[in-house]
Amino acid sequence: MDNNKFEEYEAIISSLPDLVFVITESGRIVAVLGGDSLEQYHNCSVLENFSILEILPDEQARWFIDKIKETLSKNKLMIFEYSFLPKNMSYINHSHGPGGELRLEGRVTPLKSYRYGERAVVWVVRNITESYKLKQQLIHQAETDPLSMVYNRRKLFKALDESYYNFKRYKENIVFFLIDIDNFKQVNDKYGHQAGDSVIRNIAQKCKAELRKTDLISRIGGDEFGIIYRGTTEKSYSALSKRLNKAAQSITIDDKNLDLTISISIGISQFKESDNSVDDIYNRADIALYKSKLNGKNMFSLV
Numbered sequence: 001m002d003n004n005k006f007e008e009y010e011a012i013i014s015s016l017p018d019l020v021f022v023i024t025e026s027g028r029i030v031a032v033l034g035g036d037s038l039e040q041y042h043n044c045s046v047l048e049n050f051s052i053l054e055i056l057p058d059e060q061a062r063w064f065i066d067k068i069k070e071t072l073s074k075n076k077l078m079i080f081e082y083s084f085l086p087k088n089m090s091y092i093n094h095s096h097g098p099g100g101e102l103r104l105e106g107r108v109t110p111l112k113s114y115r116y117g118e119r120a121v122v123w124v125v126r127n128i129t130e131s132y133k134l135k136q137q138l139i140h141q142a143e144t145d146p147l148s149m150v151y152n153r154r155k156l157f158k159a160l161d162e163s164y165y166n167f168k169r170y171k172e173n174i175v176f177f178l179i180d181i182d183n184f185k186q187v188n189d190k191y192g193h194q195a196g197d198s199v200i201r202n203i204a205q206k207c208k209a210e211l212r213k214t215d216l217i218s219r220i221g222g223d224e225f226g227i228i229y230r231g232t233t234e235k236s237y238s239a240l241s242k243r244l245n246k247a248a249q250s251i252t253i254d255d256k257n258l259d260l261t262i263s264i265s266i267g268i269s270q271f272k273e274s275d276n277s278v279d280d281i282y283n284r285a286d287i288a289l290y291k292s293k294l295n296g297k298n299m300f301s302l303v
């Protein structure tokens with residue numbers, strides 16, 4: 001390459017915010033370029049000639065080597081997104097540079113020529129922590145019901161679609177609960193809309209407390225909630241329904257006991273082989289809920 005071109009490339013790299021590594025297939029760091037902003041990156045120039053295996057915990061180092069091998073075998077630009085804890089990295093000066101967990105994007109390009117007798121890649125690191133956090137926040141907002149702070153209707157239907165796929169593909173046992181607060185209009189009429197809102201919040205949080213992390217609760221709208229309950233037997237979902245019915249009855253408003261007991265009705269539908277869509281499952285739960293209302297409320301029914 002002529003000197004002018006070389007100078008231009010050097011200037012481009014040093015003016016880019018990104019941190020650039022040249023790494024061989026076995027993990028040897030051959031060169032470190034750019035990444036001068038200490039707000040975004042640590043000074044990694046000290047890592048030249050170390051192996052990734054010497055500077056990172058074994059599992060993480062192996063992940064990087066796997067991605068390098070993947071890029072070399074595909075022989076094209078590959079983009080990987082990953083979380084990274086600088087405190088896990090040896091030899092760098094931890095007192096300068098960003099703290100906490102970072103979200104990074106690696107743009108990895110295979111090199112044609114060898115380095116130290118090995119195939120090698122250019123790994124360009126971009127710190128995307130801020131935009132990632134913002135994206136996570138937006139996703140959270142788009143999927144959360146602002147009153148009850150559980151998931152909203154949009155997330156429920158997305159999760160129902162995923163659950164339906166898992167059920168068809170992996171034969172997972174899944175049950176859908178449709179919940180409606182009993183005589184909720186009376187709560188609003190007697191205690192006001194704000195008290196009604198507080199009951200909605202309480203029901204959501206009490207139901208959520210009865211679930212595992214793998215289950216999902218959502219407020220569908222008004223006084224209606226949906227629960228996706230996974231990996232369950234008839235015994236366990238009956239037991240859960242009883243606990244939900246009981247939890248609703250313990251609700252108070254502003255620590256004052258209500259002279260009107262809150263209760264919920266529940267309709268349950270188990271995912272079945274004969275179901276052709278999420279609608280079939282939802283409609284059965286709706287029929288079951290109607291049955292609970294018809295038979296006196298404060299109970300659960302299965303269809």
Ligand SMILES: Nc1nc2c(ncn2[C@@H]2O[C@H](COP(=O)(O)OP(=O)(O)OP(=O)(O)O)[C@@H](O)[C@H]2O)c(=O)[nH]1
Pocket residue numbers: 147180181182183184185186188192193194195196197200221222223293297
């Ligand atoms: N406080 C409050 N009330 C709401 C909200 N959304 C809907 N509602 C009220 O919830 C009530 C829903 O009543 P329904 O479910 O139709 O009837 P119900 O009185 O609960 O009677 P059953 O369902 O038959 O037990 C209506 O009075 C709505 O105005 C909300 O966000 N906050």
